[in-house]
């Protein structure tokens with residue numbers, strides 16, 4: 001079978017790129033221990049979130065460990081916090097070095113949850129409770145954002161975690 005010279009070059013390039021991607025995938029999984037950050041193992045009745053999900057808020061579990069229960073809804077993250085930013089969104093504070101477990105569910109539609117500059121990314125699906133644990137080493141202000149289009153207020157949907165010295 002005749003294969004044009006340039007056709008052959010492109011086949012080789014494509015095979016090399018696919019091989020490189022596959023090698024990167026294997027190296028990430030086997031050498032660097034990359035895992036999916038969220039693991040939604042808990043289920044909840046989406047019509048009875050107020051009864052079945054803990055009161056939103058930050059809990060100090062001792063030993064530098066915290067748990068925060070978050071209720072996502074159009075178009076805010078309810079962290080049960082009294083402190084608000086300029087837009088009226090919830091703000092929480094933890095000391096640097098804290099290990100924080102985020103437990104989140106949705107009251108209405110599918111939302112997203114990421115924390116900027118940290119390895120946390122959850123698809124917030126009604127009926128599921130997503131959990132992710134993040135260690136905050138560097139003091140600063142980090143936004144938690146919705147990354148799943150959830151309606152006309154989606155672009156404003158965020159909250160903030162402030163990591164203090």
Ligand SMILES: [Cu+2]
Nearest residue numbers: 146148150154
């Ligand atoms: Cu959204």
